[in-house]
Structure formats: C-alpha cells, structure tokens
Amino acid sequence: MARADTLARARTLDRPPLAYLVRFPTPDGSRDMELTWAELARDTAWVTARLREHGLTAGQRALLTTSGFEGFWGHAVIGALRALKVPYGIAEAMGWDHRRTAVFHRELAPHAVIGLSAETLEGLAGAADLGEMFRTTPLVLARPAAVPVLRGVGVTASVIATVGPALALECPERGGAHVNAAEWRVGVRDGQLSVAAGEERVSPLPETPLGIAGDVLTGRCACGSEDPRVLFAEANQSLSARS
Numbered sequence: 314m315a316r317a318d319t320l321a322r323a324r325t326l327d328r329p330p331l332a333y334l335v336r337f338p339t340p341d342g343s344r345d346m347e348l349t350w351a352e353l354a355r356d357t358a359w360v361t362a363r364l365r366e367h368g369l370t371a372g373q374r375a376l377l378t379t380s381g382f383e384g385f386w387g388h389a390v391i392g393a394l395r396a397l398k399v400p401y402g403i404a405e406a407m408g409w410d411h412r413r414t415a416v417f418h419r420e421l422a423p424h425a426v427i428g429l430s431a432e433t434l435e436g437l438a439g440a441a442d443l444g445e446m447f448r449t450t451p452l453v454l455a456r457p458a459a460v461p462v463l464r465g466v467g468v469t470a471s472v473i474a475t476v477g478p479a480l481a482l483e484c485p486e487r488g489g490a491h492v493n494a495a496e497w498r499v500g501v502r503d504g505q506l507s508v509a510a511g512e513e514r515v516s517p518l519p520e521t522p523l524g525i526a527g528d529v530l531t532g533r534c535a536c537g538s539e540d541p542r543v544l545f546a547e548a549n550q551s552l553s554a555r556s
C-alpha cells in the first residue's frame with residue numbers, strides 16, 4: 314500500500330482524546346492531570362498569539378530548549394512555531410546538552426531563543442561569552458532562574474515558565490508572565506503561587522499550592538491583555554542573592 318494511502322487511512326481512525334499526562338511538583342509530592350488534544354490545541358493557539366506579539370513572524374528562525382517531560386508545553390510552543398512558519402531547532406534544556414544549544418545558536422542565528430535554562434547557561438558559560446552570544450538575539454524567553462544570569466551580562470529576557478500544569482509567558486512589556494485566564498486561575502497565598510484549572514479543562518484541579526515563591530498581578534497589562542501576570546521571585550533575585 315502506498316504511503317499516502319496509509320496516512321489517509323490512519324487519519325480516519327479514532328484518536329484517543331488524551332494527549333499527555335502532566336505531572337507537576339507540589340510541596341507535598343506531585344499531582345497528575347490529563348491534557349487532551351483539544352486543550353493542547355487551545356494552548357497552542359494562546360502561545361501562537363503570545364509569540365506573534367513578540368514579533369515572531371514567517372521566515373525567522375527559533376531555538377527551543379526543552380526537556381522531553383515538558384512536552385505538555387513544549388508541544389504547544391512547537392505548534393505555535395509551525396503556525397507562524399518559523400523553522401526551529403530543539404536542544405535539551407538540561408545542562409549536559411548545552412553544546413547543542415551553542416551549535417544551533419551559531420548555525421541557525423535564531424531570531425528567538427525560547428526556554429533557556431540556568432543549567433544551559435551554566436554549561437555555556439565555561440566556553441562562551443553569554444553576553445556576546447545572546448545580546449544580538451532579538452527575542453530571548455528564559456526560565457525564571459536564567460533571567461538574572463542573563464541580566465547580569467546585559468541581555469534582556471522575557472520570562473517563560475510553568476505554573477504547575479499551566480504555561481506563563483511574559484509579553485514585550487515585561488511586567489510579569491501572563492497565564493491564560495480562559496483556562497487557569499492563578500493565585501498567591503503567603504508569598505507562594507497556586508493554580509486551579511478553569512471550568513473548560515477536562516481534568517478538575519482545585520486550588521493547588523505550588524511551593525513557588527512569587528506574586529500575581531491582576532488588571533489590564535500595558536499590552537492590553539487582561540490575563541493575570543505572575544512575578545517569579547527567582548526571576549527578580551540579584552545574582553549575589555542566589556549564590
């Protein structure tokens with residue numbers, strides 16, 4: 314049977330609604346949530362809009378650093394890059410794979426680097442000048458712990474981070490990382506972030522503390538979005554305070 318026929322037949326098969334089991338850490342262990350393909354499609358549409366706000370457009374290139382277990386948001390980012398027609402390379406976000414990030418950065422000359430981790434930066438710092446490497450990258454979306462490291466070498470980064478099963482993505486205003494209010498509720502209690510699933514999610518999740526220090530800003534952002542903004546304490550620490 315020809316390959317095209319096989320694919321056409323495969324498309325007619327029933328697809329189970331479950332895309333991922335999302336496991337995220339909580340102060341007293343971990344929680345599991347189901348993520349359906351329909352939810353993933355909505356998350357992808359939201360990420361696409363956020364990346365478009367950052368000016369990402371067809372023909373530019375991107376480098377995504379993410380780990381396999383982060384597929385629940387990595388898949389949404391990849392879907393967004395495809396929707397925007399932005400070719401991308403993927404490197405593992407764990408420190409041992411920092412050389413792949415260096416090679417992709419050199420070969421792709423990406424417009425955007427998405428998901429930079431402190432571990433990747435630590436690995437790169439031994440062989441490269443981080444400031445020289447990323448100051449010329451127009452869009453750097455980094456994890457909270459990586460943001461002060463980048464700031465220390467003169468690189469302006471916006472935050473990308475998980476808030477439990479939700480993704481937070483900072484807009485160009487850089488006044489906190491937005492979380493999709495149509496899907497999630499984020500809160501703060503005693504300086505610790507919490508998350509709850511919105512009614513649209515298939516897996517119920519009552520308000521769940523996450524053991525992540527931070528704050529939540531509500532009200533309209535200067536970018537025009539009403540989505541709440543998460544401030545991660547880790548992203549706002551000075552380097553001297555970390556060490």
Ligand SMILES: [Zn+2]
Pocket residue numbers: 484485486491534535536537538
């Ligand atoms: Zn905003």
